[in-house]
Amino acid sequence: MALPSTYADRNCSLARALEIVGERWTLLIVRDAFFGIRRFGDFASQLGIPRAVLTNRLKFLVQENVLERVDGEYLLTAKGLRLWPVLRAMMAWGDEHYSPGGARRTFRHDADGGLLDTGDRCSTCGEVVSAPDVRIEPGPGFDPGNATPDPVSALLNTPRRLLEPL
Amino acid sequence: MALPSTYADRNCSLARALEIVGERWTLLIVRDAFFGIRRFGDFASQLGIPRAVLTNRLKFLVQENVLERVDGEYLLTAKGLRLWPVLRAMMAWGDEHYSPGGARRTFRHDADGGLLDTGDRCSTCGEVVSAPDVRIEPGPGFDPGNATPDPVSALLNTPRRLLEPL
DNA sequence: TTCGGCCAGTTCAGTGAATGAACTGCCGAT
């Protein structure tokens, strides 16, 4: 997927979106950013992605204003935060079809602890919650034996709010 | 993105989902399937995708039970239909950030004509609508000058229900 | 001041997938 890979179909916003976040690794990088990862080395070790590719992806995401660099850290911009529903929808589909033990992660409204549906609507207060107000925790389908033992993963598998730095 | 590209992170359903629909072209193929395209040649000409790649992607999607072959046509399965929210979320993001003239397509509840929000909730009846009940039409940001003149595109840019064959 | 470690990013050779164009083979209609 070359960078200006210009899916010819300009009249479909899906094609446009895929030009930005459709490359291999990109959405996983964005996911990790939501999970609180901010530094080059943490992205690299968490994803097992070749460093050269990571450099390219981060550069591109910054250029496209999905991430911004602040004090050497990579942070999601407002535009990047709006990708949360995309990730959420994909995770829901993956849980539904590839996780027989139930969802691997559970999402709650941090303010009132209400469970969030796949559209991030809170079962307690009824509001649609945006990313910074989401708390994420291991769900019934989470497999501890499958988790890598490094300290960063351990932190990520602990209940925590989205975007909270490690 | 190799086929068993095994994003190491098995405990994230996003990684699992991306192994299925994360390859280049795949989501565009699925989108076209929602738009009513069913035949090899129509996918190929509509997407401008190399035929060898199309063959691989269709084969893989059938193997993964996202599409099924019926009478030589490629149809979305129940599992494939559940990808609609993913496409919808991506289109919404693309519209929001890359379509200054407004959304390129508008979605309505076919039964009552109500506008659908980005979570496919109908503004008239309040229900969340699933793919077969969605009607799609060119939106304010649609650029007719950008549309290719072939008859298939012309059909696709006409108001119609999702999944309706050409 | 110098040494060493850590972190971010680059370089590079090897591999594998995407690309685009041409080709094959299978119908069904004339």
Next chain:
DNA sequence: ATCGGCAGTTCATTCACTGAACTGGCCGAA
């Protein structure tokens, strides 16, 4: 028999990904 359209294959080329080693800046300690 033959023609045309459709589905899929083949093939040489190009391009991106991979993984491992390397470079260079920035500390903090000796």
